[in-house]
Amino acid sequence: MNDSQRVLSLSISSNDVLISELSDHLNKNIIQIFGRCTARFDGRINSELGDGDRILLIKPDGTLLLHGFSGVKPLNWQKPGAGRIEFRIVSATDDNASWILEMYTYRPKTKESFSIAFDILYNISVFAGKDEVNLHIAGNEADLQDYLVTHPEVIEEGFKILDREIETPLGFIDLLGIDKDNIKVYIELKKGSITPADVFQLQRYRNVIEKTLLNEHFRTMLIGSSIADKSKSYLKKHHCEYKELKWQEIFPTIPRTKAKSLNQFF
Amino acid sequence: MNDSQRVLSLSISSNDVLISELSDHLNKNIIQIFGRCTARFDGRINSELGDGDRILLIKPDGTLLLHGFSGVKPLNWQKPGAGRIEFRIVSATDDNASWILEMYTYRPKTKESFSIAFDILYNISVFAGKDEVNLHIAGNEADLQDYLVTHPEVIEEGFKILDREIETPLGFIDLLGIDKDNIKVYIELKKGSITPADVFQLQRYRNVIEKTLLNEHFRTMLIGSSIADKSKSYLKKHHCEYKELKWQEIFPTIPRTKAKSLNQFF
DNA sequence: CCCTATATTTAGGCG
DNA sequence: CGCCTAATTATAGGG
Numbered sequence: 001m002n003d004s005q006r007v008l009s010l011s012i013s014s015n016d017v018l019i020s021e022l023s024d025h026l027n028k029n030i031i032q033i034f035g036r037c038t039a040r041f042d043g044r045i046n047s048e049l050g051d052g053d054r055i056l057l058i059k060p061d062g063t064l065l066l067h068g069f070s071g072v073k074p075l076n077w078q079k080p081g082a083g084r085i086e087f088r089i090v091s092a093t094d095d096n097a098s099w100i101l102e103m104y105t106y107r108p109k110t111k112e113s114f115s116i117a118f119d120i121l122y123n124i125s126v127f128a129g130k131d132e133v134n135l136h137i138a139g140n141e142a143d144l145q146d147y148l149v150t151h152p153e154v155i156e157e158g159f160k161i162l163d164r165e166i167e168t169p170l171g172f173i174d175l176l177g178i179d180k181d182n183i184k185v186y187i188e189l190k191k192g193s194i195t196p197a198d199v200f201q202l203q204r205y206r207n208v209i210e211k212t213l214l215n216e217h218f219r220t221m222l223i224g225s226s227i228a229d230k231s232k233s234y235l236k237k238h239h240c241e242y243k244e245l246k247w248q249e250i251f252p253t254i255p256r257t258k259a260k261s262l263n264q265f266f
Numbered sequence: 267m268n269d270s271q272r273v274l275s276l277s278i279s280s281n282d283v284l285i286s287e288l289s290d291h292l293n294k295n296i297i298q299i300f301g302r303c304t305a306r307f308d309g310r311i312n313s314e315l316g317d318g319d320r321i322l323l324i325k326p327d328g329t330l331l332l333h334g335f336s337g338v339k340p341l342n343w344q345k346p347g348a349g350r351i352e353f354r355i356v357s358a359t360d361d362n363a364s365w366i367l368e369m370y371t372y373r374p375k376t377k378e379s380f381s382i383a384f385d386i387l388y389n390i391s392v393f394a395g396k397d398e399v400n401l402h403i404a405g406n407e408a409d410l411q412d413y414l415v416t417h418p419e420v421i422e423e424g425f426k427i428l429d430r431e432i433e434t435p436l437g438f439i440d441l442l443g444i445d446k447d448n449i450k451v452y453i454e455l456k457k458g459s460i461t462p463a464d465v466f467q468l469q470r471y472r473n474v475i476e477k478t479l480l481n482e483h484f485r486t487m488l489i490g491s492s493i494a495d496k497s498k499s500y501l502k503k504h505h506c507e508y509k510e511l512k513w514q515e516i517f518p519t520i521p522r523t524k525a526k527s528l529n530q531f532f
Numbered sequence: 533c534c535c536t537a538t539a540t541t542t543a544g545g546c547g
Numbered sequence: 548c549g550c551c552t553a554a555t556t557a558t559a560g561g562g
Binding site for chain 2 (some may be wrong): 051075125230
């Protein structure tokens with residue numbers, strides 16, 4: 001398929017041809033249907049979507065995305081792993097004057113069914129392409145952990161990291177360090193805001209470590225970029241510490257490749 | 267705009283016209299660009315996306331979605347709330363033989379920049395439409411909570427609900443009930459599987475309630491659809507209970523409206 | 533606006 | 548495959 005054939009606009013005038021063409025492109029190319037529709041999803045939840053103009057994307061792996069005119073999340077969707085996607089055209093009225101394009105699929109793994117009914121079709125297109133998905137991400141929690149191992153001084157002066165991913169009976173603690181006074185410090189690391197769940201978790205770990213270390217003095221610390229007052233005082237009350245690290249300020253930007261002329265924007 | 271004008275395919279031959287047309291449709295209609303591109307996102311995280319064929323959707327509210335050929339999640343995206351989206355065309359080579367379409371936007375609230383560079387454009391389309399988004403969902407946790415309030419007998423015979431959303435020093439407990447022996451039961455409700463975090467949370471709450479109720483006997487219970495063995499035994503060890511509710515079986519299906527002919531699929 | 537909690541979370545990693 | 552956890556989580560709801 002050369003470049004001029006990357007995009008195909010399907011004719012919506014002939015019903016039989018349309019259904020057969022859609023089937024041809026399923027699991028090969030992206031099928032896109034723009035029209036007015038209703039939808040229904042049943043499975044993990046039941047949802048019913050009233051009339052509206054939407055864009056349906058059907059990816060080659062079977063992913064279904066039904067997008068409205070706002071927001072990041074689709075109105076309805078289905079993950080890959082469903083059975084074959086079926087199309088059919090049914091009469092909307094007794095006199096066969098108008099038609100409805102229906103799509104249906106069922107995903108046995110999660111017992112989910114998803115169906116859409118278009119009563120107006122504005123456009124049906126097919127997109128052919130290749131994408132190796134070469135996505136590099138820098139700055140996630142694992143990267144932050146790496147950074148602290150090589151830059152322990154941002155935690156405290158004279159700080160040293162002894163180990164990471166320390167196993168406890170309850171799971172793993174991100175980091176074990178030692179402060180300038182040779183006191184062990186167990187650290188739970190969060191990229192963003194500290195949630196009550198994080199606080200509970202650290203408190204649990206503290207209880208477990210207490211039993212392990214017996215009378216040895218030690219510290220437990222949550223590192224994150226922000227915390228609610230309520231959580232902060234709760235932590236303090238339970239002998240846990242909070243250290244704020246605005247990682248967006250300290251974490252290095254990934255080196256820019258000469259990504260075409262993109263960087264000229266900056 | 268009548269139906270025949272819902273979809274517009276922009277000509278990609280004239281650079282100046284293209285940029286001006288794109289600007290015209292921004293924040294009015296959905297702009298869709300299908301082409302070969304690279305992308306870069308900086309802000310909460312830094313990401314660099316290598317060459318590939320993708321579909322870019324720009325919604326009227328400023329939402330940006332860059333989709334590849336598989337999966338539910340976009341490869342890159344940006345939430346609404348960014349500044350104006352800018353387009354420009356730059357020369358890819360010294361002899362001006364080929365061009366690159368660049369898109370850039372910055373979201374001050376989260377200090378995020380997002381840029382995309384298309385070196386091949388297969389298709390640029392614009393979609394006009396209206397969507398009131400009439401989405402009804404049944405079966406989420408709030409519905410399950412409502413259901414238990416009116417059907418407490420599914421928890422235990424002779425059970426009664428006394429209160430909901432009980433405040434603690436850190437967070438809320440979903441339900442407070444009383445069993446057939448007049449023992450108070452504090453309940454944490456989950457739609458799906460119980461996670462270790464849920465278990466910690468309930469245990470914490472139990473400790474807090476212990477101090478409040480002093481010598482009064484009480485029960486604490488996690489309700490969910492499944493649990494790992496490890497969590498189950500941990501719960502038991504800490505005098506917390508687990509009650510399994512396969513809500514998908516007990517929760518009523520939402521009544522089907524005559525959604526065109528959709529239901530004929532079932 | 534901050535804070536909290538849910539989600540058809542999705543997706544990845546490990547045992 | 549189940550379990551666990553991070554995520555540019557997104558998003559809604561409450562104070």
